[in-house]
Each structure stands twice: as structure tokens, then as C-alpha cells.
Amino acid sequence: MYPATFEYHTPGSVNEAVSLLDRYKDEAKLLAGGHSLIPIMKLRLAQPKHLIDLRKIQGLSGIREAGGAIVIGALTTHWMVESSDLLKQTLPILPEAAGQIGDMQVRNMGTIGGSLAHADPAADLPAVILALGAELKAMGPKGERTTKAEDFFVDLLTTALQPNEVLTEIRIPLPLPKTGGAYEKYPHPASRYAVVGVAALLTVDRRDTVQSASIGITGIGSKATRARAAEQYLIGKAPDNDALKTAAERATEGISIRADLQGSAEYKAHLAKVYTRRALTRALERARAA
Ligand SMILES: Cc1cc2nc3c(=O)[nH]c(=O)nc-3n(C[C@H](O)[C@H](O)[C@H](O)COP(=O)(O)OP(=O)(O)OC[C@H]3O[C@@H](n4cnc5c(N)ncnc54)[C@H](O)[C@@H]3O)c2cc1C
Missing domain, CATH: 3.30.390.50 (CO dehydrogenase flavoprotein, C-terminal domain)
Incomplete structure (x- = not known):
């Protein structure tokens, strides 16, 4: 199956991606790992005329500790989350959950930002992000804003993100002493969702x-x-x-x-x-x- 034709954009900065989104509005879609969007495009359930690939933007991927929180760039792949020593030490529930997503190919390509922005009702990371009390930072034409995880997921495949906003990072407060977390999942035998x-x-x-x-x-x-x-x-x-x-x-x-x-x-x-x-x-x- 092939998607409908589209124009492909590779912005070099978040601001450039935001202006492209703002210019093409409903005709545009952001592309991260492509592991939710591309199948939908191939089925022609989505037919964006403009595809804005975020992967050339520097600084959108990575995991660091800053100001009492762990900060994860939106383009960080599931594999990077799964294998991060920093996360294993500070928030082990997150690598535990990321390691249960799909298979190795999906985890190598799929991103935490793409998973949260897509808001599939059977996705793993939204549950973890909610339990961790994370905040999600997005950039739009009017600048940056932050949304609490509990306000981010609005409905089926719908989040608090505006159509002209790019999710840039996920900020998770470091847990208090004597905190433990665990993710338990009954996976679909075919998709692992x-x-x-x-x-x-x-x-x-x-x-x-x-x-x-x-x-x-x-x-x-x-x-x-x-x-x-x-x-x-x-x-x-x-x-x-x-x-x-x-x-x-x-x-x-x-x-x-x-x-x-x-x-x-x-x-x-x-x-x-x-x-x-x-x-x-x-x-x-x-x-x-x-
Ligand atoms: C075979 C298979 C098995 C899978 N199994 C699982 C599973 O077990 N558990 C699970 O949770 N998921 C599973 N997935 C989904 C996978 O985790 C996807 O990678 C993820 O849902 C989407 O991330 P992505 O980076 O691929 O996003 P994309 O597909 O590129 O984008 C998804 C949507 O999010 C938007 N978007 C992407 N990035 C941003 C951003 N930074 N800001 C704003 N909007 C953005 C896009 O415009 C698009 O609408 C599976 C997928 C496949 C193909």
C-alpha cells in the first residue's frame, strides 16, 4: 500500500517546524518515528499534503537531569529510554515500560513524543507518564507552554496539543526517597499494544x-x-x-x-x-x- 502524494519538509529548528505547521494548518502533519503515522497514511486514513519531518532538528532527542527533574526530548526513541542508565537509576519504571513496546524495530524508530502526541488508547507510555506526574512542553507560534500529563490526554487520539504546536520535551520530577514503581501489561499477542x-x-x-x-x-x-x-x-x-x-x-x-x-x-x-x-x-x- 502506498500513501497519497505529499510534499516533504525537513526543518532545521523547532521554530521552522512551527511556522510550517502554522502555514499549512490542517494540510500538515509532523513526522517523528513514523511508526503510527506511516501505517495510517498507507491506509489513507490520513492524507497530509505536507509532511514535516522533525528528525533533522538538533537537540530534540536525549535524556538529562536538570533542576530536580529528568528531561526527555520528544524525539528520544523507545530504545534510548529502554537502555538509559540514568533512567534505570532514577525512574526504572520508564525503561521497564519502553522495553515492552512492540518489537526491536518499533523501539528503534518510535519516539516518546510521537507516542504521547498520538495518544493511542492502547499505548504504554501515556499510563507511565500519568503515574509519574510528568509535564509536557510544547512550542507554538506564541512561544512555549507546559501542560500537566493529566490534562494532556483529552480523548481517543486527541491531546491538548494545538495543531500548530510541536511537543518538545517531557519533564518528570525526580521521585521522593522510598518510592518504587512498576509497569504491568497484558500485551496483544500480535501487536504487543x-x-x-x-x-x-x-x-x-x-x-x-x-x-x-x-x-x-x-x-x-x-x-x-x-x-x-x-x-x-x-x-x-x-x-x-x-x-x-x-x-x-x-x-x-x-x-x-x-x-x-x-x-x-x-x-x-x-x-x-x-x-x-x-x-x-x-x-x-x-x-x-x-
Ligand atoms: C507493529 C507495531 C507495534 C507497536 N506496538 C506498540 C506497543 O506495544 N505499545 C505502544 O505503546 N506502541 C506501540 N506501537 C506504536 C509505536 O510506539 C509508535 O512509535 C508510537 O506510537 C508513535 O511514535 P512515532 O515516533 O513513531 O510517531 P509518528 O508515527 O511519527 O507520529 C505519530 C503522531 O504524533 C504526531 N507527532 C509525532 N511527534 C510529535 C511531536 N514532537 N509533537 C507533536 N506531534 C507529534 C505525528 O504528527 C502523528 O500524528 C507499535 C507500532 C507498530 C507499527
């Missing part, structure tokens, strides 16, 4: 009481979402088996679950609870050991 994926982050104090809990779930609704009821239940509790079990039972409270080709709403709710329990159990082990 998440039928359900749960990212859990727990912080405990010296007396083993939960100080903070943060849970992101993907695959069950039109967008990745926080499991607020489960989080709130855990805070201030001693995280014994009963507490984790009850929290997992509350994982889907208040979330609108969508049946899809992978399963009914009941099946997805069941998986979400099972995978929340697993993610919480491993996150707790890591928090206690931290």
Missing part, C-alpha cells in the same frame, strides 16, 4: 505507611487515565495484602470502560484489577527496598 497496562508508583515512609500512590491505566478507555479511587484508598494505609487487594478492586471506579476488539468492558475491568494488583505489589517491593 496493551490490552491493559498499569503503571503504579508508591512512596512509603519509615513506618511502612503509604505516603503517596499514583496509578495510570491504559487500554480500558478512550484514553489513558489515573485510577484515583485506588490511589486515594491507599494513602495513609499500611500496604498489607488486604489493602493492595482492596485498592486493586477500586482501580476502575469512576472510569468509563470501552469494549473493543480485544474484549468486553467486563473483561477489561477484570484485567485492570488483576494488573493493578500486580503493579502495586512490585512497586511496593521496590519502594521498601529503595
Whole structure:
């Protein structure tokens, strides 16, 4: 299958990409790793007349520590996230999740910014970014702005990004001491996308009481979402088996679950609870050991 014809642009800077987006408006699409966009173009579900390739822009890729946060450039590939020593030391949940995306070819090409901007309801990284309380920086014609992860995912394949904005970086606060995180996923056997994926982050104090809990779930609704009821239940509790079990039972409270080709709403709710329990159990082990 071949995409419809388009004009190909290779801007050398973010500002240049933004002006191209602003000039061609609905007729333009940004290209990062191409592993979501190109298949859609080949199916002719998207037929941009102008394709703006971000990959020649210097400085959009890389992982660094700055000002109490980890900063990841939007063009950083899944493989770079998966193999980063800095992330393994500071935010191991992120390499753990990135390593479960698709296969090696997908991880070599796909980017964190492309995954978040595309906002596939079965993508892995949105759940992790939500649990980590990240902020996403975008550049548009009026300059830079920052959006909290919880405000970024709006609906199915829809984010808070404006059509003339480029997502430039993801900023994740460094976790508090005695924090542990884990990502648990039930992958689709063919694509490896998440039928359900749960990212859990727990912080405990010296007396083993939960100080903070943060849970992101993907695959069950039109967008990745926080499991607020489960989080709130855990805070201030001693995280014994009963507490984790009850929290997992509350994982889907208040979330609108969508049946899809992978399963009914009941099946997805069941998986979400099972995978929340697993993610919480491993996150707790890591928090206690931290
Ligand atoms: C076989 C296969 C298996 C896969 N399995 C998984 C999986 O298991 N889990 C998973 O999460 N994903 C999976 N994916 C998707 C993969 O992770 C993609 O790489 C990712 O969703 C999109 O990233 P990309 O860099 O390829 O973006 P592209 O395809 O280049 O772009 C996707 C969309 O985001 C926009 N965009 C890209 N970058 C920016 C930016 N910086 N600012 C604003 N908009 C931008 C583009 O305009 C486009 O609309 C799979 C894909 C394939 C082909």
C-alpha cells in the first residue's frame, strides 16, 4: 500500500517546524518515528499534503537531569529510554515500560513524543507518564507552554496539543526517597499494544505507611487515565495484602470502560484489577527496598 502524494519538509529548528505547521494548518502533519503515522497514511486514513519531518532538528532527542527533574526530548526513541542508565537509576519504571513496546524495530524508530502526541488508547507510555506526574512542553507560534500529563490526554487520539504546536520535551520530577514503581501489561499477542497496562508508583515512609500512590491505566478507555479511587484508598494505609487487594478492586471506579476488539468492558475491568494488583505489589517491593 502506498500513501497519497505529499510534499516533504525537513526543518532545521523547532521554530521552522512551527511556522510550517502554522502555514499549512490542517494540510500538515509532523513526522517523528513514523511508526503510527506511516501505517495510517498507507491506509489513507490520513492524507497530509505536507509532511514535516522533525528528525533533522538538533537537540530534540536525549535524556538529562536538570533542576530536580529528568528531561526527555520528544524525539528520544523507545530504545534510548529502554537502555538509559540514568533512567534505570532514577525512574526504572520508564525503561521497564519502553522495553515492552512492540518489537526491536518499533523501539528503534518510535519516539516518546510521537507516542504521547498520538495518544493511542492502547499505548504504554501515556499510563507511565500519568503515574509519574510528568509535564509536557510544547512550542507554538506564541512561544512555549507546559501542560500537566493529566490534562494532556483529552480523548481517543486527541491531546491538548494545538495543531500548530510541536511537543518538545517531557519533564518528570525526580521521585521522593522510598518510592518504587512498576509497569504491568497484558500485551496483544500480535501487536504487543496493551490490552491493559498499569503503571503504579508508591512512596512509603519509615513506618511502612503509604505516603503517596499514583496509578495510570491504559487500554480500558478512550484514553489513558489515573485510577484515583485506588490511589486515594491507599494513602495513609499500611500496604498489607488486604489493602493492595482492596485498592486493586477500586482501580476502575469512576472510569468509563470501552469494549473493543480485544474484549468486553467486563473483561477489561477484570484485567485492570488483576494488573493493578500486580503493579502495586512490585512497586511496593521496590519502594521498601529503595
Ligand atoms: C507493529 C507495531 C507495534 C507497536 N506496538 C506498540 C506497543 O506495544 N505499545 C505502544 O505503546 N506502541 C506501540 N506501537 C506504536 C509505536 O510506539 C509508535 O512509535 C508510537 O506510537 C508513535 O511514535 P512515532 O515516533 O513513531 O510517531 P509518528 O508515527 O511519527 O507520529 C505519530 C503522531 O504524533 C504526531 N507527532 C509525532 N511527534 C510529535 C511531536 N514532537 N509533537 C507533536 N506531534 C507529534 C505525528 O504528527 C502523528 O500524528 C507499535 C507500532 C507498530 C507499527
